[in-house]
Amino acid sequence: MKSVKYIFSAIAVSFAMTACVGDLDVTPIDPNSNTADKVLVSEEAFTQYLAGIYTGYATPGYKGANGDPSISGLDGGASQYVRGLYNLNVLTTDESVCGWNDQTIKDLHWMTWTTADVFIYSFYSRVFMQISSANEFIRQARASSVDFADKEEYIAEARVLRALSYLHAIDNFGNVPFADETAVVGQFPDQISRGDLFDWLEGELLDIISNSAISEARANGYGRVDKGVARFILAKLYLNAEVYKGVAKYNECASVLRDLMADGYSLHTTPNGSIYSAYQDLFLADNDTCTDEIIFGIGQDGVNTTSYGVTNYLIFAAVGGSMDPAAFGISSGWGGLRTTPEFYDKFSGADARRLFWDNTNSTDQQKEIDDIGEFTHGYAFMKFRNMKSDGTPGKELGFVDTDFPMMRYADVLLMAAECQARGASIDGLGAFNQVRARAGLSGVSSLSLSEIIDERGRELYMEGWRRSDLIRFGLFTTADYLWSWKGDTKAGRAVDSYRNLFPIPDSDRLANSKLTQNEGYTN
Numbered sequence: 001m002k003s004v005k006y007i008f009s010a011i012a013v014s015f016a017m018t019a020c021v022g023d024l025d026v027t028p029i030d031p032n033s034n035t036a037d038k039v040l041v042s043e044e045a046f047t048q049y050l051a052g053i054y055t056g057y058a059t060p061g062y063k064g065a066n067g068d069p070s071i072s073g074l075d076g077g078a079s080q081y082v083r084g085l086y087n088l089n090v091l092t093t094d095e096s097v098c099g100w101n102d103q104t105i106k107d108l109h110w111m112t113w114t115t116a117d118v119f120i121y122s123f124y125s126r127v128f129m130q131i132s133s134a135n136e137f138i139r140q141a142r143a144s145s146v147d148f149a150d151k152e153e154y155i156a157e158a159r160v161l162r163a164l165s166y167l168h169a170i171d172n173f174g175n176v177p178f179a180d181e182t183a184v185v186g187q188f189p190d191q192i193s194r195g196d197l198f199d200w201l202e203g204e205l206l207d208i209i210s211n212s213a214i215s216e217a218r219a220n221g222y223g224r225v226d227k228g229v230a231r232f233i234l235a236k237l238y239l240n241a242e243v244y245k246g247v248a249k250y251n252e253c254a255s256v257l258r259d260l261m262a263d264g265y266s267l268h269t270t271p272n273g274s275i276y277s278a279y280q281d282l283f284l285a286d287n288d289t290c291t292d293e294i295i296f297g298i299g300q301d302g303v304n305t306t307s308y309g310v311t312n313y314l315i316f317a318a319v320g321g322s323m324d325p326a327a328f329g330i331s332s333g334w335g336g337l338r339t340t341p342e343f344y345d346k347f348s349g350a351d352a353r354r355l356f357w358d359n360t361n362s363t364d365q366q367k368e369i370d371d372i373g374e375f376t377h378g379y380a381f382m383k384f385r386n387m388k389s390d391g392t393p394g395k396e397l398g399f400v401d402t403d404f405p406m407m408r409y410a411d412v413l414l415m416a417a418e419c420q421a422r423g424a425s426i427d428g429l430g431a432f433n434q435v436r437a438r439a440g441l442s443g444v445s446s447l448s449l450s451e452i453i454d455e456r457g458r459e460l461y462m463e464g465w466r467r468s469d470l471i472r473f474g475l476f477t478t479a480d481y482l483w484s485w486k487g488d489t490k491a492g493r494a495v496d497s498y499r500n501l502f503p504i505p506d507s508d509r510l511a512n513s514k515l516t517q518n519e520g521y522t523n
Helices: 043-055 081-089 105-110 118-143 151-172 194-211 227-239 250-261 310-316 409-421 428-438 449-460 466-472 506-511
Strands: 294-298 404-408
Touching (some): 043 118, 043 151, 081 105, 081 118, 081 151, 081 310, 118 506, 151 194, 151 227, 194 227, 227 250, 227 294, 227 409, 294 409, 404 409, 409 428, 428 449, 449 466
Antiparallel strands (some): 294 404
């Protein structure tokens, strides 16, 4: 296939975009002019290809924010990977609403989405585009006679990136089309059950950690995957094993977490400057310096790596009303994202993580959401900014320099707390109190699951974990926890439990007769 216009059920070939990932900052291969078998004839070509896989998480396509997206038929900005992750895993929860009238965007928070939802199709497509890219790289690299020192390391990195996207697949869609590098290109893949995908992913990650050439944690440089990233993905898989497979694996999770806690990561506790807190440093335009805590970040650069997704979305869409865009290092606000009153109330006034545009900033902003389409209803986010820790803006005002911290050490500590609370042997209490101390809060003497889920929300909001957390705690679809406009009512209501999974998009299921729709959705 000469064009990177993906047919996802066929697991198509992809091999070029742009990159800004340390040593992988290279000139991309033009996918409209070359095919993988013709161009992967040198070490440089393999480096370009691997860089393209990384860039699939950072931009909509290989031509930047304004170029053709890698997926035909979708808006490049709206279909970007991290933006899709946010839409499906944050907008559907108590953390966030979006006031726009863009297609079905409000259906996500209302939990009224259908099998034809364009935002669900968009993220599903991005996930399998990444898997396709990694599969083809691994296939070509193993078949190629080209040899170079980093070849096995590159293959291992591609396997970790594929595992990351399969983690998003198992979490969001459950029973999905499955292909690895041994699949026949061009044939429709079979559907794998959620439990079987769990088993494959577990085995794949254990093999990567124990038997591959993957670099040790923190040895590969910022923005590239390593053994620490592989361990983090495995820990998330084990943490959610009861949801994915029906068998609890908290002891296994704790074992992986102990390895991560010995890998040299730490909380970022000393501010880089005198303006922002150490916590907010993690979400500023120079957060690539926070390598003590950020295990894996998705790079953004206002000049070289631009997108209308990733943190451009999280910053621009969260600014509106009486907020001053210049204070966030941007040219204007899009006036979309806010939080619910129920989520805001989880923060005390002493919490350094309470970064919201609330009525202490402006009397124009109200806490209650009477109208989800009105930006001034619901407090707005101030967590991500295109400002550096010295108080100066990023390189450009139209695109941001702020990276997206997809994996952080604070999450490792909070996972340890949950594992202890669920019976595993690990010092989760000490880990939990480290997180609270950084936030300026006193420690606790014992752990409760209700406090842990709230602390995870306070620490990790806007970072894409909330839906998965609420499902694991039995709070996502049930009446045990309600928030504004859950179930399309202001007071909130329970919805059917089948919405713990998103549907397989109609377009893919109709193209591939091997796919069965997830339970509860109309076939």
